[in-house]
Amino acid sequence: MMNSATSSERINALHAAHSASLLRFLIRSTHGERQTAEDLAQETMLRAWRHADRLPDDFAGEQRWLFAVARNLVIDLFRARQSRPPETPVVDLNRLSTTVDSTDAAIATQSMVTAFEQLTAAQRDVLIDLHLRGEQPHAVAAKLRIPVGTVKSRAHYAMRALRHAMEAGD
Template sequence: MSLPDTRIDALHATHSSDLLRYLLKLNRGDRQTAEDMLQETMLRAWQHVDRLPEHENNQRRWLFAVARRLFIDSVRARQIRPTETPVLDLEHLGRAEDTSDAAVVNDAVQHAFGRLSDAHRSVLVDLHMRGLTAEELAARMRVPVGTVKSRAHYALRALRNGLAAVD
């Protein structure tokens, strides 16, 4: 084992349990995310072993600062990227029975779908009715995948709001 490896091993043995507790608290008990952030913190320590402070207290501060920045970066990333919206569950809308309830629901869906913008309607049709993947649609539209996912997210939200307005 080389000197940097033993130094990182010692750093991990000394500070990993405290770092994990800190990251668990920041992540509201999400152990998987906290462990991933701990691993990334230790990886950065290994990558910058030549710049680590010599004194143990300063090493601890350095590690906790890196962990805090990783947490802040993850929060910012979640704020920028909209959460992925699951496919609409249309089971509660009824079947093809010829009832007045089915006719009302069908009319409500058609009305809400018709009020969507052309871009939103097109994305929903391609993704959910034609079965294209976001990657396929992005290539077809010549836009980034994130744009397709964002449009789908906002289209589904608009469709839900349109259906709620009818109720």
């Protein structure tokens, strides 16, 4: 059995001589999965370190031994993947919509759009500015060049018309 200093030197030399070609082989064998190939290369070198006293002494023999171990690791990996269900990706639940996607929601949305289209243009403009853009009544009044009271009354009558249209739809 080799002492640890000789074993470390041998593994360092083995790594320097074969790691690049081993990694290329593993990337091809894993169909381009670089991270998986790097993990398998590391496992191959770990097994070489564990069995440093049984490694061949010549360059070609070392390479054959490493590639055989790597090939067996790839086969084991693909067999393990086939024997268990595919991994489900982690989904960031914060990015999912919180609205309920249902027929009722679609019908309610269509009813709201239809009711909104029945409003006068002046009522729609006031509601869009107040409720969709979040503007204050005095800013809407200045923008439309009408009194603040007119903005408020248009908004009131527009909301009342929307409510009646939505109640009639139910």
